[in-house]
Amino acid sequence: MPSSQNEYPTKKELINYLSEYEKRYDFPIKRDTSVIQVSKEKDVFELRTNNGNYLCKSLVSATGTAMSPYIPKYPNSNEFNGRQIHSVDYLNTNDLNNKKVLIVGAGNSGAQILAEVSKVTTTKWVTSEPPIFLPEHIDGRYLFVQANNSYFKKETKEYRQKVSLSNIVQIQSVKEGLENGVYKDYRPFKAFYKHGVIWSDDTKESFDVVIWCTGFKANLKHLQKLGITQNNRIKTQNTKSISEPGLWLVGYGNWTGFASATIYGVGKTAKQTVEEITTFFNNNSA
Incomplete structure (x- = not known):
């Protein structure tokens, strides 16, 4: 990938790179085409899509996770009359001013969104376990290398503590959040009620918005018929x-x-x- 003038490539630079990559190999991409269902008869797969059907003997499913955001089930969630959104739909804080916001999830998205939202309103942070903040000198690149080495059981000298890609990297917004003391974490609540959530000690607390930073699941709906x-x-x-x-x-x-x-x-x-x-x-x- 071409060098960037920034420490990390920008979104635009990454998109440009992928566009040039596509042109270089002249991939026959069918855009605006969704695979609705995959079935198989004898040795042939049939793909039913919104733009016709396709037959193939080998199939690579690479739909990933980004189209399948995960929100855990909580009792009475349908009774909550506030707003619930997943981090994938979060854009900015424009419509959160003076709203009381509950942020759920201990990973990088939860920490970064909390850092932003806490600047404009009252927030509370729910995590299943105490969050782990990496040292300042361990950024995303080092984290990835360390986790990679740990996964493949390679010796590493950079950072001896067990690492996970869910550990929180101290980007600038997170550093500011730590300095401002916004990262007070609470264990999960047990249910919703009309105006908010019910904590484990049965106390109720009202919230206007819940932002779920709870990750994604594999998008495998199109393969269900294969059983x-x-x-x-x-x-x-x-x-x-x-x-x-x-x-x-x-x-x-x-x-x-x-x-x-x-x-x-x-x-x-x-x-x-x-x-x-x-x-x-x-x-x-x-």
């Missing part, structure tokens, strides 16, 4: 489906390769997938 999905996962060896020949799953998180739901992490497993597909066709060629 191989269990607990929103499909059993794989590396990225190859164990029970469905000709099917590979790329980019869904650690169960399909370390950090494979990230742009940087997916490449390692994708290369292996290509090799396996090549072998598959060589072994099944007529």
Whole structure:
């Protein structure tokens, strides 16, 4: 990727890079096309889409997680007459001024959104466990390298503490939040009521808005008819489906390769997938 004048590439630079990548390889991309359902008869997959059907002998499902935001179920959530949004729909604080906001989730999105929202209104932060803030000198790049080494059981000298990609990186907004003392965390509430939430000691507290920073799940709806999905996962060896020949799953998180739901992490497993597909066709060629 071309060097950036900034410490990290900007959103525009990343989009430009991906656009040039597409042009370089002249990918035959079908845009505005959603795969509604995948079925299989004998050795052939049929993909039913909003723009016609397709047949194939091998299929790579790489729909990732971004289209499937996860919100945990809480009793009486439908009774809450405030607003609930997931972090994927959060844009800015413009419509949150003077609203009392509950932010749920201990990861980087929760910490960063809390830092912003706390500047304009009253906030409270719910996490299942005490959040872990990385030292200032450990940024996203170091975190990724350390977690990568930990996952593959490689020795590392940079940072000895066990790391996770959910550990909170001290970007500037988080540093300001720490300085301003906004990161007081509370354990999960037990239910909703009309005006807010009910804590574990049965006390009630009103809120206007709940922002769920609770991550994402694999988007596998299109594969349901194959009957191989269990607990929103499909059993794989590396990225190859164990029970469905000709099917590979790329980019869904650690169960399909370390950090494979990230742009940087997916490449390692994708290369292996290509090799396996090549072998598959060589072994099944007529």
